[in-house]
Amino acid sequence: MSKKPTIHDIAKQAGVSPATVSRVLNNYAHVSQKKRARVMAVIESMEYRPSYTARSMRTQRSRLIGFIADQVATTPYAGDIIRGAQDVAWETNHILMVISTGDDLNHVQQAVDALLDREVEGIIFAAMYHRPVTVPPNIYEVPTVLANCFVEDRSLPCVVPDEVRGGYEATCELLKRGHRRIGFINVFTVTPGIPASRGRLAGYRQALAEYDVPFDEALVCFGYGAAEHGYDHTKQLMSLDNPPTALFCGNDRMAMGAYDALHKLHLEIPDDVAIIGYDNQEIIAMALHPKLSTMQLPHYAMGHWAADYLTSEEDADEVGETPVQRLLPCPFVERESLG
Amino acid sequence: MSKKPTIHDIAKQAGVSPATVSRVLNNYAHVSQKKRARVMAVIESMEYRPSYTARSMRTQRSRLIGFIADQVATTPYAGDIIRGAQDVAWETNHILMVISTGDDLNHVQQAVDALLDREVEGIIFAAMYHRPVTVPPNIYEVPTVLANCFVEDRSLPCVVPDEVRGGYEATCELLKRGHRRIGFINVFTVTPGIPASRGRLAGYRQALAEYDVPFDEALVCFGYGAAEHGYDHTKQLMSLDNPPTALFCGNDRMAMGAYDALHKLHLEIPDDVAIIGYDNQEIIAMALHPKLSTMQLPHYAMGHWAADYLTSEEDADEVGETPVQRLLPCPFVERESLG
Numbered sequence: 001m002s003k004k005p006t007i008h009d010i011a012k013q014a015g016v017s018p019a020t021v022s023r024v025l026n027n028y029a030h031v032s033q034k035k036r037a038r039v040m041a042v043i044e045s046m047e048y049r050p051s052y053t054a055r056s057m058r059t060q061r062s063r064l065i066g067f068i069a070d071q072v073a074t075t076p077y078a079g080d081i082i083r084g085a086q087d088v089a090w091e092t093n094h095i096l097m098v099i100s101t102g103d104d105l106n107h108v109q110q111a112v113d114a115l116l117d118r119e120v121e122g123i124i125f126a127a128m129y130h131r132p133v134t135v136p137p138n139i140y141e142v143p144t145v146l147a148n149c150f151v152e153d154r155s156l157p158c159v160v161p162d163e164v165r166g167g168y169e170a171t172c173e174l175l176k177r178g179h180r181r182i183g184f185i186n187v188f189t190v191t192p193g194i195p196a197s198r199g200r201l202a203g204y205r206q207a208l209a210e211y212d213v214p215f216d217e218a219l220v221c222f223g224y225g226a227a228e229h230g231y232d233h234t235k236q237l238m239s240l241d242n243p244p245t246a247l248f249c250g251n252d253r254m255a256m257g258a259y260d261a262l263h264k265l266h267l268e269i270p271d272d273v274a275i276i277g278y279d280n281q282e283i284i285a286m287a288l289h290p291k292l293s294t295m296q297l298p299h300y301a302m303g304h305w306a307a308d309y310l311t312s313e314e315d316a317d318e319v320g321e322t323p324v325q326r327l328l329p330c331p332f333v334e335r336e337s338l339g
Numbered sequence: 340m341s342k343k344p345t346i347h348d349i350a351k352q353a354g355v356s357p358a359t360v361s362r363v364l365n366n367y368a369h370v371s372q373k374k375r376a377r378v379m380a381v382i383e384s385m386e387y388r389p390s391y392t393a394r395s396m397r398t399q400r401s402r403l404i405g406f407i408a409d410q411v412a413t414t415p416y417a418g419d420i421i422r423g424a425q426d427v428a429w430e431t432n433h434i435l436m437v438i439s440t441g442d443d444l445n446h447v448q449q450a451v452d453a454l455l456d457r458e459v460e461g462i463i464f465a466a467m468y469h470r471p472v473t474v475p476p477n478i479y480e481v482p483t484v485l486a487n488c489f490v491e492d493r494s495l496p497c498v499v500p501d502e503v504r505g506g507y508e509a510t511c512e513l514l515k516r517g518h519r520r521i522g523f524i525n526v527f528t529v530t531p532g533i534p535a536s537r538g539r540l541a542g543y544r545q546a547l548a549e550y551d552v553p554f555d556e557a558l559v560c561f562g563y564g565a566a567e568h569g570y571d572h573t574k575q576l577m578s579l580d581n582p583p584t585a586l587f588c589g590n591d592r593m594a595m596g597a598y599d600a601l602h603k604l605h606l607e608i609p610d611d612v613a614i615i616g617y618d619n620q621e622i623i624a625m626a627l628h629p630k631l632s633t634m635q636l637p638h639y640a641m642g643h644w645a646a647d648y649l650t651s652e653e654d655a656d657e658v659g660e661t662p663v664q665r666l667l668p669c670p671f672v673e674r675e676s677l678g
Contacts, residue, residue, distance in 0.1 A: 064453070071418075079417055086439050090446055095453045098437035100425050107429055114403070114434045118457050227626040256626050283622065287566040287595050 005046045006137035014042040018155045019323045022140045065089055065096050065310060066115035066123040070103040070133075081126050081147055084303025092311045094121070105134075112136045122310035125149070126303070130160050130195045147306040148299070150325065157323035159305045163195050166295050166330035167203025170248050170276050173293070173332055175211045177339065179246035179274060182208075182219065183237040185230055185258070187250035187278075189222045196250070197222070200278070204248065219244055223254050230257025238265055238273075245273060252277040252284045255292055255337075270339035280333050290336030298328040344385045345476035350494075353381040357494045358662045361479045404428055404435050404649060405454035405462040409442040409472075420465050420486055423642025431650045433460070444473075451475045461649035464488070465642070469499050469534045486645040487638070489664065496662035498644045502535050505634050505669035506542025509587050509615050512632070512671055514550045516678065518585035518613060521547075521558060522576040524569055524597070526589035526617075528561045535589070536561070539617070543587065558583055562593050569596025577604055577612075584612060585677075591616040591623045594631055594676075609678035619672050629675030637667040 007025075011018040016035060023031050024039040042048075067085055071078055082098055089096040099114070101107035112135075115123055122142050127133055127149035135144070135151060146158035174182050184204050188197045205215055218240060223229030230249055234257065237244055249255035255277035259269060267273050269290055277285060277294035285292040305326060346364075350357040355374060362370050363378040370378075381387075406424055410417055421437055428435040438453070440446035451474075454462055461481050466472055466488035474483070474490060485497035513521050523543050527536045544554055557579060562568030569588055573596065576583055588594035594616035598608060606612050608629055616624060616633035624631040644665060 082439060086441070090441070090443070095438060095449060097453075098439070099434060100421060100437070102425070102429070104429070110434060114436075253622065253626065260628055281622075283592065283620075284626075287592065287623075289599060 005048045007048075007140040008137050010039065010042050010046060010048055013046065014039045017322070018137075018140045019157075022143065025141060062119040062121055063094050064115075064118060064120045065094050065307065066111075066118075066120040067096050067098040068108065068111045068115070068123060068125045069098060069100045069128070070126070071100065071128045078126075078128050080299035081128075081303035081306075084300040084305075085124055085126075085147070085307040086303070088304055088307035088311060092307075094307075094311060096124075096307070109136045112139050116141060124303070124306045124310065125156075126306070130163065143310055145306045145309050147302045154322050154325060157309060157325070159302045159309070159326040159328060160195070161298055161302070161330050162327035163199025163330075164203040164206070165327075166278070167200030167248075168207045169203070169330070169332055170200070170278065170295050171204045171207035172210075173276055173338060174246040174248065174274060175207055175213070177246075177274065179244075180211075180213050181216075181242060181244040181246070182213075183234075183244035183247045184220045185233045185237075185247060185249045185254050186220060186222050187225055187254075200250065223250065225251050225253060227253050227257035227260070230254030231261045232257075234258040234261035235265075238262070238267070247273060247275045249275065249277050252279045252281040252292060252294055255294070256284050256288060259288055270337050274339055275337045277337075278330070285333070285335065288337070293335045293338045294333050295330040296333050297330055301328050344387045346387075346479040347476050349378065349381050349385060349387055352385065353378045356661070357479045358496075361482065364480060401458040401460055402433050403454075403457060403459045404433050404646065405450075405457075405459040406435050406437040407447065407450045407454070407462060407464045408437060408439045408467070409465070410439065410467045417465075417467050419638035420467075420642035420645075423639040423644075424463055424465075424486070424646040425642070427643055427646035427650060431646075433646075433650060435463075435646070448475045451478050455480060463642070463645045463649065464495075465645070469502065482649055484645045484648050486641045493661050493664060496648060496664070498641045498648070498665040498667060499534070500637055500641070500669050501666035502538025502669075503542040503545070504666070505617070506539030506587075507546045508542070508669070508671055509539070509617065509634050510543045510546035511549075512615055512677060513585040513587065513613060514546060514552070516585075516613065518583075519550075519552050520555075520581060520583040520585070521552075522573075522583035522586045523559045524572045524576075524586060524588045524593050525559060525561050526564055526593075539589065562589065564590050564592060566592050566596035566599070569593030570600045571596075573597040573600035574604075577601070577606070586612060586614045588614065588616050591618045591620040591631060591633055594633070595623050595627060598627055598631075609676050613678055614676045616676075617669075624672070624674065627676070632674045632677045633672050634669040635672050636669055640667050 007018050007021050011021045021039055024036050086096050099111040101111055123144045124147055126147040130148050132152050133149040144156055146156050150158040186197055186201055188194055208215055221233045223233050247258050249258055255275055258275055262273055269275055277292045280294045280296040285294050346357050346360050350360045360378055363375050425435050438450040440450055462483045463486055465486040469487050471491050472488040483495055485495050489497040525536055525540055527533055547554055560572045562572050586597050588597055594614055597614055601612055608614055616631050619633045619635040624633050
């Protein structure tokens with residue numbers, strides 16, 4: 001082979017997952033002797049040379065954790081994932097070093113290289129909205145956990161929001177208050193399908209089915225997330241012959257637009273139309289009149305879980321071919337907009 | 340001396356500023372030979388040992404810049420300072436490593452130590468609101484620039500918003516539209532005095548004086564920054580015998596509360612009362628009806644300037660006893676709330 005072998009090449013050749021190769025390189029317990037021997041044999045035959053980091057970790061601890069974020073400024077949530085990880089890092093006497101890549105693949109590679117050079121003990125790789133990601137192959141050289149994102153082949157542990165359950169519970173909050181015509185202003189479109197959009201729609205349908213309410217396509221629309229999209233879609237939904245008595249908005253900004261539209265139509269919240277948002281973006285939810293009831297996106301909890309996973313020995317000893325894919329709930333935050 | 344000498348001890352003994360000692364240690368040009376010799380003599384007599392970082396920098400470049408932030412999540416602006424610095428870092432082939440300290444002094448010290456250990460070429464130390472800060476003494480061992488904060492003795496270069504000019508220009512925007520009764524819902528209190536509060540009040544008074552409008556204490560109040568404070572103060576201001584025809588709100592969240600209060604009083608914006616905000620927090624300013632005119636806090640520009648300062652040779656050669664204390668303007672962002 002003319003090209004330097006990667007951890008993926010080793011995994012393929014040894015018939016194991018990249019995560020297992022990573023565990024062998026990092027000398028974790030609980031990888032079977034047989035599997036370890038097979039991986040080591042392939043590593044030797046392919047002359048694979050792990051970075052200094054992976055090798056040095058066996059004997060020394062740098063107390064550094066790397067955090068790679070795709071964006072830090074385009075959403076107000078970025079900070080919450082970082083803060084969750086940061087709090088665990090300080091509590092466990094680690095330093096979290098954050099690099100923001102702007103989602104540029106070259107930057108992501110440089111960030112991983114820089115963190116490996118600085119001998120990080122592990123890497124948290126975070127996305128600002130829940131989505132599949134691709135990661136540089138050498139990230140497998142140190143324990144890595146994905147926050148608010150996942151790799152399609154599930155070869156790395158991850159922690160993401162439970163979108164289906166969130167959509168289900170938001171809809172149930174409206175159903176159990178007697179609503180049967182529930183408009184759903186979902187985020188983005190279902191095709192190609194980001195997990196938030198697809199998952200919450202599945203949850204919405206599941207809740208309706210449980211209450212024997214027929215699904216009505218006319219009640220579902222998709223907005224790109226700004227207040228104006230919520231405004232436009234609310235006007236459209238309220239102009240139906242049989243308009244909704246409740247709105248489930250895919251984020252709090254669209255809910256803010258929905259408030260404006262209902263206000264223009266002289267409809268009262270929650271008496272004429274109940275509204276539930278998503279995200280719990282407090283700067284909006286707390287400032288609206290009446291205050292917005294919404295579903296909490298667990299950004300802080302995901303950052304916390306990811307850092308906890310990396311710094312806790314038990315979790316790091318996770319075995320089996322598929323690393324843990326953890327779903328965290330999006331708790332209901334009750335305020336005043338449901339009545 | 341039983342205690343290890345710091346860069347401050349050297350500076351005091353040599354009769355120069357800590358910044359000059361830093362320049363000597365980092366081998367910058369343009370420090371006079373005489374001064375350099377004096378500093379070096381003190382360094383030798385006190386047996387001062389700079390960290391590996393400071394010494395190694397003379398011959399090699401790590402391409403790393405450290406960024407220490409007091410908070411990443413409590414304001415939505417944190418990301419903008421980081422993003423400004425990040426963009427310059429990637430452009431100039433540097434990697435920016437961000438550590439968030441939660442404003443805990445032990446964490447700040449650990450962050451500085453960790454960055455010095457990793458041989459950063461320089462450090463950006465940022466605060467999420469404009470204020471004086473204290474920094475660990477060893478931060479002087481590498482070129483350091485403060486963003487949105489400053490040290491009281493002015494011994495480090497800094498970049499901060501021009502609060503006086505911002506307050507002046509915001510008030511002028513109202514005065515030039517004919518308003519003479521201008522309510523000012525300032526941020527926080529003037530005593531003990533954060534620069535935003537004190538500076539903008541000075542600018543407000545300066546603008547009034549220029550238009551020969553007498554200052555009326557009854558028109559000035561202080562809110563802690565949430566929408567509800569804007570709401571309460573607006574109600575109070577509008578209940579004056581001679582109420583304001585325009586409001587200058589110290590941030591966009593309080594302006595949002597002012598909108599609600601005026602709405603409750605059946606007053607139209609901008610026809611009955613004009614409103615100008617501060618910060619340009621777009622998630623609020625763009626979503627309000629009518630859209631909020633406001634002053635832009637230059638967070639992105641400060642991060643950009645700080646990284647530019649560190650990575651540009653010319654700026655690093657800055658001489659003189661007081662390092663540059665750079666003020667950046669807060670540009671007026673016109674939307675619909677002034678008429």
